[in-house]
Amino acid sequence: MKNNKKSYVVHPLFETQKKINPVVLRFILSNEFTRVDFGYAAPWMYIKGGWIHIAPHAYLAIDGSPKKYALMHTENIPIAPQKHEFETTEDWKVFSLFFEPLPIQDCVVNLIEEENPSENDFNYYALKLENVLDVEIIP
Amino acid sequence: MNLSKSAFRRYKVIDGMLRNSMRKYPTIIEIQEACYVKLHFRPSIETLQKDMANMRAPYPDGFDAPIQYCKINRGYEYTDPNYTLTGITLREDEIDAITDALDLIKMIGGSRISHQFNQTVEKLFSFTLDGGASLKNRRPFVQIMIPPVSRGFEHFDLFYEACKERQTISMLHFSYNKRTFTHTYFHPFLIKEFENHWYLIGFSETHKAIRTFGLDRISAPLKTKKKFIHSELSEIDTYLNDVYGVFPIPGAQKEKVKIKASKLSTHYFQAYPLHESQAIKKNPSGTSEISFELIPSIELAQYFLSRGSHVTLLSPTWFVNFTKDLSQ
Numbered sequence: 215m216k217n218n219k220k221s222y223v224v225h226p227l228f229e230t231q232k233k234i235n236p237v238v239l240r241f242i243l244s245n246e247f248t249r250v251d252f253g254y255a256a257p258w259m260y261i262k263g264g265w266i267h268i269a270p271h272a273y274l275a276i277d278g279s280p281k282k283y284a285l286m287h288t289e290n291i292p293i294a295p296q297k298h299e300f301e302t303t304e305d306w307k308v309f310s311l312f313f314e315p316l317p318i319q320d321c322v323v324n325l326i327e328e329e330n331p332s333e334n335d336f337n338y339y340a341l342k343l344e345n346v347l348d349v350e351i352i353p
Numbered sequence: 354m355n356l357s358k359s360a361f362r363r364y365k366v367i368d369g370m371l372r373n374s375m376r377k378y379p380t381i382i383e384i385q386e387a388c389y390v391k392l393h394f395r396p397s398i399e400t401l402q403k404d405m406a407n408m409r410a411p412y413p414d415g416f417d418a419p420i421q422y423c424k425i426n427r428g429y430e431y432t433d434p435n436y437t438l439t440g441i442t443l444r445e446d447e448i449d450a451i452t453d454a455l456d457l458i459k460m461i462g463g464s465r466i467s468h469q470f471n472q473t474v475e476k477l478f479s480f481t482l483d484g485g486a487s488l489k490n491r492r493p494f495v496q497i498m499i500p501p502v503s504r505g506f507e508h509f510d511l512f513y514e515a516c517k518e519r520q521t522i523s524m525l526h527f528s529y530n531k532r533t534f535t536h537t538y539f540h541p542f543l544i545k546e547f548e549n550h551w552y553l554i555g556f557s558e559t560h561k562a563i564r565t566f567g568l569d570r571i572s573a574p575l576k577t578k579k580k581f582i583h584s585e586l587s588e589i590d591t592y593l594n595d596v597y598g599v600f601p602i603p604g605a606q607k608e609k610v611k612i613k614a615s616k617l618s619t620h621y622f623q624a625y626p627l628h629e630s631q632a633i634k635k636n637p638s639g640t641s642e643i644s645f646e647l648i649p650s651i652e653l654a655q656y657f658l659s660r661g662s663h664v665t666l667l668s669p670t671w672f673v674n675f676t677k678d679l680s681q
Contacts, residue, residue, distance in 0.1 A: 223577055225536055237533075239534055239535075239536040240525065240536045242575075251525060251573055253525060253527060253534025253572075255533075255534070306527050306532070306534075308534070308572035308573060310573070348579070349538075349577050349578070349579045350578040351523075351576070351577055352520060352575075352576040352577060352578060
């Protein structure tokens with residue numbers, strides 16, 4: 215298969231980035247998985263910074279397509295019902311979600327944690343992945 | 354090559370016996386006796402025969418040792434008289450000198466140098482060690498402060514390789530002050546340690562300028578094939594030579610920085626110069642005016658502030674004001 219072992223870094227572009235915590239920082243596209251890297255700074259409104267986790271049914275979808283790319287595993291963030299409890303409002307975390315592989319091509323992606331989200335859910339819309347073959351990762 | 358330390362120590366004894374020109378053609382019994390004297394245990398004849406077979410085996414499984422049994426002289430020999438197990442012949446005092454130097458490197462190394470480097474040092478130690486000497490029994494005669502491993506240091510090897518091979522890094526950065534994250538493509542040229550903190554310096558595509566990032570704030574770095582942007586050699590030299598610390602004040606140029614030092618501080622500046630450009634003009638009372646040719650940096654301002662009333666910053670005026678603001 216072409217590009218079988220290659221993987222690429224993509225810096226996503228946002229039409230309007232409403233949700234900035236956690237912030238989507240980077241996509242890594244390969245034929246084995248699609249990894250999305252996030253940064254999260256514990257917010258001041260919770261006494262000890264609150265907690266985070268990700269729903270096991272989170273998925274990626276290409277805008278306009280019904281196909282769902284399921285969450286496979288995570289790094290540095292627990293899958294619900296487990297939680298990561300912060301200790302202070304100064305804490306921060308970089309974490310990664312690994313999904314089934316998106317096709318390695320330019321596309322617009324939605325990341326959905328909940329179909330009917332509250333403001334606390336990690337839903338992101340219209341993440342533009344452009345020039346996806348430009349930056350290849352050195353294995 | 355999968356080789357135990359004890360086997361290698363036997364090889365060293367065998368090698369020493371076969372290279373001893375004063376007593377050529379040692380027998381297997383004599384080798385066994387030499388092992389007992391040097392290693393304080395007596396390996397079996399079978400073990401020693403197996404050792405010699407292993408030494409004969411071609412590299413990388415063995416050492417290509419040209420060992421043969423001489424039927425006329427009834428003992429073993431190297432058919433190539435110039436052969437040595439380690440490729441170089443070292444005298445006892447040379448081995449001592451290397452061992453002392455490695456001791457020092459190991460002391461400086463510890464957590465600060467990469468894992469691979471430490472492994473190499475270990476390997477060198479095992480090659481230079483003779484007979485019963487054991488590193489574990491060596492007590493250091495020099496001690497420097499070795500801080501515990503810090504966050505981000507686990508990426509040291511990746512950063513080192515990227516600097517060396519001129520590879521662009523994709524990395525995530527968290528700013529403690531702004532509490533914001535960024536993804537940037539970074540073109541590193543230097544890893545710098547300052548006051549036990551480690552920094553990566555290079556060209557940041559996000560900032561379109563040379564930037565310094567603490568290793569502790571960098572996450573998930575990846576080496577990429579993105580075209581590397583080379584920084585100007587003069588800029589690199591600036592970072593290497595003209596900055597005290599790691600964060601030069603943006604827009605600052607190299608210039609003369611003058612301070613007034615108390616009697617006590619003058620002693621310390623004399624004993625521990627801050628920078629190679631330091632020039633001291635002493636007053637009869639023991640106080641002094643000290644000048645440096647430097648790019649003013651945040652660390653320089655902090656250093657002067659930390660000396661309290663013992664140091665007064667005189668010029669340049671803008672840096673005097675900057676330092677005052679920093680203290681408030």
